[in-house]
Amino acid sequence: MSVTDKFISLPNKSPKCTFSLENFPGIGKKIREKLLNYYSNENDALKAIQVGAVGCVPGISFKQALKFAQTYFELTEEVSLIDVLVTPDITEIYDNVIGHIEKYARTNYSKLKLRLYFPLPSHKIQLIKERQQYFYKSIQFVQKHSQNLKERGFSKLLSALDNLKQGEDFPKIRSRIIITDSQKVENFLVEEDIISSIVFEKINFSKITDNLKFFQNYSRNFDVVIYCGDHSEKIPAFSNLITIPSKNMSIETLVPEKIIRVFGFNKNIIQSMIRIVVNLKNLKEEKLINHFLSHFDIKKIRTLKENTSILDEKGEILSKIDSTLDEFRAIADEFSSLVGETESWINDQIQSEIGQRSIQIQGKQILDLIRTDLSIEQVRNYIPAEVDELIEETIHKGLETLCKQLHLGKQDQDLTLNLIPEIIEFPIQLNTQECDVLEKKISARLNTHKYSVMVKIASQLSETYEYLLQLHQILLEFDFFYTIGTFAHQFGLSIPQILEKQYGFFGTNLTNLELKSEKISNQDSKKNDPEPIPITYQLGSCTDSKIPEITPATLCLLTGSNSGGKTMCINTCSQAIILAQMGFPSLGDLKFHPFDELYYYKKSSGQLSAGAFETTLLQFVQLAQSPKLKIVFADELESITEPNAASKVLSGIFSLLLQNPNNFGIFVTHLAELLQTNFTAKQKNSIRIDGIEATGLDKNLHLIVDRNPRFNYVAKSTPELILTRLAKSGSKEQQLFFSTILKLFNH
Numbered sequence: 001m002s003v004t005d006k007f008i009s010l011p012n013k014s015p016k017c018t019f020s021l022e023n024f025p026g027i028g029k030k031i032r033e034k035l036l037n038y039y040s041n042e043n044d045a046l047k048a049i050q051v052g053a054v055g056c057v058p059g060i061s062f063k064q065a066l067k068f069a070q071t072y073f074e075l076t077e078e079v080s081l082i083d084v085l086v087t088p089d090i091t092e093i094y095d096n097v098i099g100h101i102e103k104y105a106r107t108n109y110s111k112l113k114l115r116l117y118f119p120l121p122s123h124k125i126q127l128i129k130e131r132q133q134y135f136y137k138s139i140q141f142v143q144k145h146s147q148n149l150k151e152r153g154f155s156k157l158l159s160a161l162d163n164l165k166q167g168e169d170f171p172k173i174r175s176r177i178i179i180t181d182s183q184k185v186e187n188f189l190v191e192e193d194i195i196s197s198i199v200f201e202k203i204n205f206s207k208i209t210d211n212l213k214f215f216q217n218y219s220r221n222f223d224v225v226i227y228c229g230d231h232s233e234k235i236p237a238f239s240n241l242i243t244i245p246s247k248n249m250s251i252e253t254l255v256p257e258k259i260i261r262v263f264g265f266n267k268n269i270i271q272s273m274i275r276i277v278v279n280l281k282n283l284k285e286e287k288l289i290n291h292f293l294s295h296f297d298i299k300k301i302r303t304l305k306e307n308t309s310i311l312d313e314k315g316e317i318l319s320k321i322d323s324t325l326d327e328f329r330a331i332a333d334e335f336s337s338l339v340g341e342t343e344s345w346i347n348d349q350i351q352s353e354i355g356q357r358s359i360q361i362q363g364k365q366i367l368d369l370i371r372t373d374l375s376i377e378q379v380r381n382y383i384p385a386e387v388d389e390l391i392e393e394t395i396h397k398g399l400e401t402l403c404k405q406l407h408l409g410k411q412d413q414d415l416t417l418n419l420i421p422e423i424i425e426f427p428i429q430l431n432t433q434e435c436d437v438l439e440k441k442i443s444a445r446l447n448t449h450k451y452s453v454m455v456k457i458a459s460q461l462s463e464t465y466e467y468l469l470q471l472h473q474i475l476l477e478f479d480f481f482y483t484i485g486t487f488a489h490q491f492g493l494s495i496p497q498i499l500e501k502q503y504g505f506f507g508t509n510l511t512n513l514e515l516k517s518e519k520i521s522n523q524d525s526k527k528n529d530p531e532p533i534p535i536t537y538q539l540g541s542c543t544d545s546k547i548p549e550i551t552p553a554t555l556c557l558l559t560g561s562n563s564g565g566k567t568m569c570i571n572t573c574s575q576a577i578i579l580a581q582m583g584f585p586s587l588g589d590l591k592f593h594p595f596d597e598l599y600y601y602k603k604s605s606g607q608l609s610a611g612a613f614e615t616t617l618l619q620f621v622q623l624a625q626s627p628k629l630k631i632v633f634a635d636e637l638e639s640i641t642e643p644n645a646a647s648k649v650l651s652g653i654f655s656l657l658l659q660n661p662n663n664f665g666i667f668v669t670h671l672a673e674l675l676q677t678n679f680t681a682k683q684k685n686s687i688r689i690d691g692i693e694a695t696g697l698d699k700n701l702h703l704i705v706d707r708n709p710r711f712n713y714v715a716k717s718t719p720e721l722i723l724t725r726l727a728k729s730g731s732k733e734q735q736l737f738f739s740t741i742l743k744l745f746n747h
Contacts, residue, residue: 021045025071026064033191034059046072052113055476056469058166059193062476066112073116077127081118083597084581086623090600090633093574094118100513101584104490105483106158109476114483119581121596122629125498128594131583136495138485139585141288146489152279158479160272164472165265170258173198175223175447178254181205182229185246189254197255205234212236220440223447226254239411240444242451256451256458257315259465264315267308270468274305276475292481295474300467307461322453328446331406335439338405339419339430346398347427353390388424395420395428406442415441484584491516493585496576499593503629504540504554504664505577509588511535512572533707534588535565537573537690539631540664542591549711553688554664555657559672560692560715562722565707566668567603569692570633573666574600577631595664596628603635603668613640617649624656624663632657632665647671651678658686672714691715720745 021032021042038057039045048054052069055062074080085091098114105111120128149155177199180186186202189195199222208214211234218225219238227235232243244253251258263270277296280289310321319326331338399416408415418434487493491513515532522529538544541552558566572587579586581594601616623630637653638646650671657663669675672689679687692707693715720742727738 019075024049024068025075026068031060031064050076052116053473053477055109056473058469062109063112066109066116070116077124079121079124084119084121084595086597086630087599087601089602090574090578090598093571093600094578097513097575097578100491100517101483101487104487105479106155107162107476107479109161110480110483113480117582117584119578119598120583120594121581122594123596125500125594128581128583129498132495132498134481135484135488135583135585137288138481139488139493139495140485141285142482142485142489144288145283145285146486148283149279154276154279157272157276157279158475158482160269161472161475161479163266163269166262166469170197170261172196173255173257175443176226176451177201177218177222177224178226178228179203179218180227180229180246181231182246185228185249188249192251194251194255194258197258205231215241219444223440223444224451228254240448242448252458252462253455256454259458259461260311260317260454261315262465263308263461263468264311264313266468267311267313270304270308273471273475274301276478277301277471280478289478289481292474292478295470297467300464301471303464304468304471307464310457317450317453317457325446325450325453327407328442328449332442332446335406335442338402339435342398342402343428343430345401346394349394349398350391350426350428353394391424391426391428406438412441488585490520491587493579493587494589496580496586496590496592499542499591502541502591503593504538504542504552504631505573505580505590505592506538506542506544507573507576507588507590507592508536508544509534510537510572510576510590511587512568513575513587514571515568535569535572535708537569537666537709538711539573539666540593542593547711551688551712553686554661555654555687556666557672557675557687557689558666558668558692558709559670559689560709561694562719565692567635568707569709570600570635570666570668574598574633593629595631597623597626597630599623599630599632599634601632601634601637604639616640617653620653621656624653624660627660627662629662630664632663632667634665635668636670637667638669638671647674647678651675654679654687655683658683688712689714 021027021035024032024046027035034057035045035048035054036042038054039048045054049065049068050072052062052066054060054068055065057065081091081094085094101114102111105114117131178189178194179201180189181203186200189200194200205211215225215227215236215238219241223240225238225241226244227241228244228246228249230246232245235241235243280293281296281298283289286293310318312318317325319329399419402419403413403416406416415434415438419430419438421429421431492511511532511534519529519532536547538547538550539556540554543550543552558569560566576587576590577592577595577598580590580592581598623632638650640646641649650667650669654667654675657665676684676689688711690709690711691713692709693713695706723738723742723745727735727742729735730738
């Protein structure tokens, strides 16, 4: 498998600027070495960085990987989010759009990766098209297979992908030590971060006077002692002392747990990954997801399944995998009880044997025994030899049995003799200090054999370890692919049409994401709310002959009633443009030409201070004179200053915007009629006034509003309808007050 086959990506293009891992922002020496160790060469590593795939490299998080991918994109494409989303308000709308998509992401990877996508400028049309082709397949896939996959609990399986552990919380092994006299070995231990996982000591043979005594000390204090180096002839023979030539050193041979525990800790997630693969394979969907299916190596996946079947969820080797390991493990677990049973048997035997015998003692001995000044030790001198022999024989029989139960080899059988207490007292208690020594020996035997078994298992697992990480990366990419398709399917989105020779946009059936989201949530809670009303809107030369009343204009003034939907209209249009320029499915049916810059100005909560007012005006001068293709969404910009000056300020801004053919804008305003008096005939040809108007009140006194803007129509704000509603509701005093005001409108 080539490196470019190790991950799924969007189109992979050669960079416009040249850089290397050496000067890549955010990549230091340690990460650079990890990348070069994992990938065959620097070029392959950079390609993996480009698509955010280096999260499968041990020691690099997915968050880091996606940050590197973002940096790579900005360097090679020479564009960043702040270049396109210019004002804080348009960035806020972008964040809200991302927030809606995030709800359909099952993994943190997908949520993080969404931030790699932001609206692209007009000179990135080809890249937008490539993204559209990719995400079109995701829509088609979800529409075709989502119900089938939902019934199989597919979303839950994808959610499990978040839980893969790469040994980040690996506990330090304190019962094993690595000893070396080699700088090469020490460097390897540091580079692979093995030094943080195991006790390590550097030695110098020239300063050791007695090798046997020196290594015996380590052998007694550690269960497993590993010498890794090239002077094996200087290493004495101890049962728990293992020699590894430096040429054979690896993570598998030194710390096999690092690989084994990855498989054990991830046993459940590996099973989920296999089920995901099986589900996708069974769909036989070559057309839409072949770029994922082609990476599913059934032979390796079968090996993954077999490998995890020998481990528990803590990375421990299950029983019945190695009979000797099972035997040593059982003995170590039962050591204390076996010693206790041996003591009980010895004492029972002594008591039984002596109780059944007649022991003779001479009269003079009796007289000596009844002396008052005799110590216990002196009394022992009068115990007949046959009793001593009986006790000694019984102890030896008990220890012989214990030796067999502990399965000690000939070289270790003398250890049980050390358990005989120095002073024989009844009941017999075996030497506790020597019991500890023997237990340490039993533990060392278990862990030494367990280590050798783990080395074999780790060697087998290492062959599939890389594929495990690759498969995980592929399935995370699939979750991202599936996320976009699910989001688009739920919200009824489609791939917009890019118009390269026309400018502006034209959209029909545009439904605001907030309104659609509420409807979807209410459906889940079984509320029967009406469907949100989709709108049609247009700006620039992107038109449709089916709607003849549309007059192409680069600047639109949106007028109409309070609470009629003007703000919602420009918010919806901005959402549509943002999604479209991200290369994502967008609202309704949309035709557009990408803008280089997007601006949005929310309605001011009050008149701006002199400084803020000045800053806003300067910003409009700057954006109006910029040669970049741009669109401005502004909500009641007149609120930034006092009413008398507002129309003059807006007229000046519009006049400045119209001087540059690359300026497009939609302005919500209540001053349309007043502004018209300030427009020249030429300006009126470039400005279209549209309206959203309330026509009355329904039986519940709610405004009756056609949310769809009427083109070339100045809509009234109709405050009298609001007054009518207030005059028909509330207390008698309120009704009287508002009726009085309403009469003023009727004269």
